[in-house]
Structures are given as structure tokens and as C-alpha cells.
Amino acid sequence: MKNRENIPKATIERLPLYYRCLDKMDTFEDIDVVSSKDLGGKLDIPSTQVRKDLSYYGEFGRRGVGYNVNELKKSVGKILGVDRMWPAILVGAGNLGHALVNYKSFSMMGFEIACVLDNDPAKIGNMINGKKVQDIKNIDKIVAETDIKLGVIAVPTDAAQVVADEMIDSGIKAIWNFAPTRLRVPPEIEVKNEDLAVGIVSLIYHLSWQEEMETKGE
């Protein structure tokens, strides 16, 4: 395996796609062996890209044959770290928080929201999908007792930095941030921004341009 430092970020974002696809083939489609061409075909990724991505981590296939689906799934799962569960605390019991707690496709990716926290007395004590919303004031105790490393921020923009600071104080090591703002964190803390507005705007950008072209054409 090459130095983990210089593996393309894009590769790391394709691995979960491979993983999910392999899981589907393994669990539901009863497929034993797959070629890079077939796997890529399902995901609109060139076969050369698939092979290159995997080759960063080792040799998983057999020449002239392809990849064993179950084996490759396990290998990719281990590379990604999803061969175990990673419990998280979620701060923000609003609409988005509800949606995340109830999201079905996380557990197969090793992700599970174990605790839900909020600072709103009206929300504290409510049940969300079997979990009681707890007071953010107890974050230190909760993180210490559960040894949770992952935090999810689903609060309004204004509150995001404060929540991030509290998370880091409590011992959280990585933050998944849904608030549309950049968080200031120490360098050892990993942050992943999930900025929903960016997604929709890139779609609007293309749509807007398409429409402009059509108008000119007429």
C-alpha cells in the first residue's frame, strides 16, 4: 500500500460507492465475481479508475478473472473503517436532526447516532426514534461515559461554532457539520462540511445556463 497521505480525496469518496454496490451484489444479487468494468459500469466510473482506486490499498483481484465480491467488500469495508460501528452524538433535535436519526442507510456504513442533544427545554426529554433528547449541558459526561468520537452538528448557523467548541471540549475528535458555516477548530480535529446549499446551487448553475442557451437559440 502507498502512503495513505497522498491518496486522492476523490478516491476516498468513491470507495463508499464501491462498498455499497458490492454489498448489494453480495447480499441481494448473489453475484460472486465482478470485473472492474462491471463494477464501474454500475456507478458510471471508468474501469481504469476503479482499478487505480483499489490499487492504492493492495491487490484484490485475479488477472483474467476479476474480484471476489464478498472478499472485496470486506477489504473495502476494512479500508474505510466501516467494519465496526462508529457511534455519534447529534446536537440539534430539529427537522434535520430528526431526518438524520431516522435515516436508514447509515448503519451499513458503520454510522449510528447514539445520542441526541439540544439546549431547548421544549425538546429535551422528547423521544426521537427511541432516543431521549438530552440536555446539551451534559455533553461532557455523555462523551466521557460513552467514549464517542464523532459529533454531528444540526443546529442553526448562529449556534454552530458554540456547539463545535463544546464538542471539542468534551472530547469529540471529528465533526460532521450541516450548518452552512466554516468552523474554527484545532488542526487535530477533523471536520466534514455537508453544505446542502452548495449542492442545489451547482444544479441551479447548470439549469440557469441551459435556459440561457435555449433563449439565445430561439
Place this chain on the structure above:
Amino acid sequence: MKNRENIPKATIERLPLYYRCLDKMDTFEDIDVVSSKDLGGKLDIPSTQVRKDLSYYGEFGRRGVGYNVNELKKSVGKILGVDRMWPAILVGAGNLGHALVNYKSFSMMGFEIACVLDNDPAKIGNMINGKKVQDIKNIDKIVAETDIKLGVIAVPTDAAQVVADEMIDSGIKAIWNFAPTRLRVPPEIEVKNEDLAVGIVSLIYHLSWQEEMETKGE
């Protein structure tokens, strides 16, 4: 301006960040002029990158001075197409659907969910943030009457392709897909996959590796 075709995708994803930042400066912070260094500083983006991104679309600054905040905001807004509203239909009145309808930060990005649809009789007729959930059967009529171009898929994975097909039949031109699956669509239809699991897995990947390093070190 250069050919719009070969502008980096990453540039297009940074433009909304600039836009939001400029809007904040313009509306709340009363800042008139900003340099690429300052703008980039707020977003952890090098000033050279900021200037390069903007230079794809024209010359917006003054040498020795910087950029006029209000003007640049308007220019970037126009480039992105967010200088007008883009209404969308949302299919899927579940938890995620609720969260999207109630999401606050969309309107400043030109995005608005105008209609909510579902196929579940238990949900049809319910109100979500002032909008009545309508029967998916009426999608053709709704899209034709409203001339909506954007569709959002927030249904379970199994139903996503069917919904996409219905959307395309009804006249939808661009799809924002939250289901963790690749949609098969004609080439003229724009699709943006918002795959939440990919985001969290890339965080788990780093966390998992970090932990492995620590274990070795001890």
C-alpha cells in the same frame, strides 16, 4: 469569459461559498470592499484560488484596491443563476422531506420548494410548513401548470428510480437526488447526487486511520 464547459467543478462549488460570504458582509457587516486575501481567509481558500475562480467569468476587481462587495455579490449571484428564484417539487414527505422544506438557508440561494408530493395516502393532505402534500399521481399536471424545472427526490432507495422517471416524464429538467443510488436518466437531464453516507464515511475513514495510528504508537 472562457468556455463555460471547461471551468473546474471545484470552482463552481466554491462560488456559492463566496456568494454567501459576500452576502453576509454586504448585509450584516457593512463591508464595502474586500480583497481576495480577506475573502479567501474567511473560507480557508488561498487568495490565488479566489482570483483564479473569479477570473473564469470576467474582471470584477480593481488592482491595488480589491472587490466591491455589493457588486461582486451581484455578479456572482448572476453567474450562479441565484439572482432569481428556482421553485422545485419535492417528492417524499418523510423526515428528510420535512427537513428540506423547513431548511432556512435555501431561499438566499434562489431555491424554494414550491410543492410536496407523496404516494402515501396517510401523508397526502397533510400540511408541511404551509404546503399541502399532494398526490404523486398529479405530478404531470402540477409541473405543467407551474412550469417547474427542478425536482428533489427524498424517497427510500427502492422508489428513487420510479420517481425519477415520473419526474422526467412530467417535464422536470434537473434532479437533486438524496437517495443513495445512481439514477438512469437521459443525457439532457442534470442530476446531482447528495449522498449523505459518502460524507460520513470519509470522516470515519480518517477517524479510523487516526485510531489505528494511535494504537500502533502506544
Place this chain on the structure above:
DNA sequence: TTACTGTTGATATAAATTTAGCAAATTTAA
């Protein structure tokens, strides 16, 4: 005025990422 500082936008350079080409390995069929 003149020097000095700051800033853009263009061009050049470097780095990162993707794609192509091919030898080696495997299977299948003649």
C-alpha cells in the same frame, strides 16, 4: 512628486488526478 505598500489578473509553473497502454495471469475452447 516620489517612494512604498497593497492588490488584481494574466501567465507560467507545479501538483494532483485521470486515462491509456500493455505485460502477465487466467480461463475457455478448439
Place this chain on the structure above:
DNA sequence: TTAAATTTGCTAAATTTATATCAACAGTAA
């Protein structure tokens, strides 16, 4: 057994993207 068809994984080439450099321009202070 031999030839043909697949398919991997390595290396090289091409492409894309990011970063550095610098002349031209604008403001400021001596």
C-alpha cells in the same frame, strides 16, 4: 496443447486543477 479472449495491476502519458510569480495599477505618506 495451443490459440484466443479476458482481466488485473503497473507504468507512462495526458489532462485537469491549484499555486506561484510578476507587471500593471491604485492608494498613501513623506
